[in-house]
Amino acid sequence: MTPVAPTWPLQAVVFDLDGTLIDSAPGLCLAAGTTMDDLGLPRPDLATVIGFIGNGAPKLVERCLHWAGADPVRHPDALAVFLRHYGRDPMIGTTAYDGAQDLLDALAAQGLKLGLCTNKPAGPTHAILRALPLGPFDAVLGGDSLPKRKPDPAPLLRVVADLGADPVATLYVGDSITDWRTARAAGIAYVHVEGGYQTTPIPDFAPWRTVASIAGVAGLIST
Ligand SMILES: O=C(O)COP(=O)(O)O
Numbered sequence: 001m002t003p004v005a006p007t008w009p010l011q012a013v014v015f016d017l018d019g020t021l022i023d024s025a026p027g028l029c030l031a032a033g034t035t036m037d038d039l040g041l042p043r044p045d046l047a048t049v050i051g052f053i054g055n056g057a058p059k060l061v062e063r064c065l066h067w068a069g070a071d072p073v074r075h076p077d078a079l080a081v082f083l084r085h086y087g088r089d090p091m092i093g094t095t096a097y098d099g100a101q102d103l104l105d106a107l108a109a110q111g112l113k114l115g116l117c118t119n120k121p122a123g124p125t126h127a128i129l130r131a132l133p134l135g136p137f138d139a140v141l142g143g144d145s146l147p148k149r150k151p152d153p154a155p156l157l158r159v160v161a162d163l164g165a166d167p168v169a170t171l172y173v174g175d176s177i178t179d180w181r182t183a184r185a186a187g188i189a190y191v192h193v194e195g196g197y198q199t200t201p202i203p204d205f206a207p208w209r210t211v212a213s214i215a216g217v218a219g220l221i222s223t
């Protein structure tokens with residue numbers, strides 16, 4: 001498979017959030033563990049929860065229940081409990097990766113539009129963006145903002161449209177198979193950041209570029 005390259009000059013860069021700009025896995029693990037306590041189920045450890053991140057809160061809870069051998073009919077209740085725990089303070093166990101804000105500042109200074117397209121629900125996403133602070137972003141969509149979430153291309157294409165950018169002159173920067181599939185389905189050039197939450201090889205993987213950490217994205221872009 002041939003990687004999709006962006007056309008220059010670049011107009012916009014859209015980012016994934018969890019595992020790309022922020023390390024939120026300890027917080028997600030804590031909320032998942034408290035949820036499982038409430039349900040009388042075993043707590044998954046951090047490495048296990050990291051493997052469950054990437055497709056949004058409903059999938060994370062579904063994977064926790066499946067891991068524990070629990071009846072899937074408990075999912076609606078479990079999801080409500082999880083969202084209550086996580087929503088109380090999504091900043092617990094969450095930090096920005098080194099260099100993330102410096103990168104956003106540098107890209108904005110080059111006149112690039114900045115977007116955020118995450119599967120994290122919009123409520124905690126905005127709480128985290130305010131609290132860190134991280135950004136500013138010109139357009140933000142959460143996993144529950146549209147009827148479909150990543151890897152469906154709709155959220156990414158909507159963010160790009162909200163930015164007023166041309167998809168071919170846009171980069172999507174992410175850390176997971178979900179992000180890669182989203183970018184591929186949208187026909188948008190994909191930059192993969194290593195060191196996030198992708199723990200298994202990605203089949204048919206053809207990113208435009210791979211960087212070892214978020215700070216490395218700056219070196220790819222000159223407008
Ligand atoms: O909420 C998740 O499961 C993943 O969130 P992300 O799309 O920002 O990586």
Ligand SMILES: [Mg+2]
Pocket residue numbers: 016017018019020054174175176196197
């Ligand atoms: Mg991610």
